Amino acid sequence: MSQPLYPQPYAEVSKDGSxxxxxxxxxxxxxxxxxxxxxxxxxxxxWCMPCMQGRIYSAAxxxxxxxxxxxxxxxxxxxxxxxxxxxxxxxGVMNCTTRSTIERKYMIEENTCADCCLSFFCPxxxxxxxxxxxxxxxxxxxxxxxxxxRQFVAQPPPAxxxxxxxxxx
Numbered sequence: 001m002s003q004p005l006y007p008q009p010y011a012e013v014s015k016d017g018s019x020x021x022x023x024x025x026x027x028x029x030x031x032x033x034x035x036x037x038x039x040x041x042x043x044x045x046x047w048c049m050p051c052m053q054g055r056i057y058s059a060a061x062x063x064x065x066x067x068x069x070x071x072x073x074x075x076x077x078x079x080x081x082x083x084x085x086x087x088x089x090x091x092g093v094m095n096c097t098t099r100s101t102i103e104r105k106y107m108i109e110e111n112t113c114a115d116c117c118l119s120f121f122c123p124x125x126x127x128x129x130x131x132x133x134x135x136x137x138x139x140x141x142x143x144x145x146x147x148x149x150r151q152f153v154a155q156p157p158p159a160x161x162x163x164x165x166x167x168x169x
Contacts, residue, residue: 025109028129029136032118035128045127048144050076053094055141056130060101066142092120102130106137
C-alpha cells in the first residue's frame with residue numbers, strides 16, 4: 001500500500017483521555033539531496049560535522065538556537081579519530097534521534113526505516129536538511145566556520161522613505 005501524497009490528520013488524546021483537535025502531518029520543506037542549496041552550510045557540515053551536529057542537537061532538543069554543544073562536538077570528534085567504526089555508529093544514532101525529534105516537534109511525517117538509512121549512510125545530507133528545516137522554522141542552529149548563503153539569512157526590512165525626499169539613488 002502506498003503512502004498518501006497529502007498531509008493526513010490524526011487525532012491525539014490528552015493526558016486525561018479527552019480527544020484533542022486533529023493535527024496535520026506535513027512533509028519536510030527540503031529534501032536530503034537539496035544540501036547544495038547553501039554552499040556555506042555544506043562546507044560547514046563537511047569540515048566540522050560533529051560541531052554542526054551539536055548545534056542542531058541543541059536547537060532541536062533544547063530550543064537553544066545558535067548554541068554549540070561541546071560535549072557532542074568533542075565526543076564525536078574523538079570517537080571518529082580514535083575508533084572510526086564506533087564514531088560512525090554514534091554519529092548515526094545521534095543523527096537518527098535528532099531527526100526523530102525534529103519530526104515530532106514540527107509534525108513532519110515520519111518514516112523510521114528511511115530516516116535511519118539516511119542518518120547512517122548519508123549523514124552529511126541529512127545534517128544539512130536538519131539545519132535548513134530548523135532555520136526555516138525560526139530555530140537557526142547557526143554556523144561553525146563558514147558563512148551561510150543569503151537564502152536562509154533573515155534580511156532586514158527596507159528603510160522607509162518619507163514622501164518628497166530622494167533616496168539619493
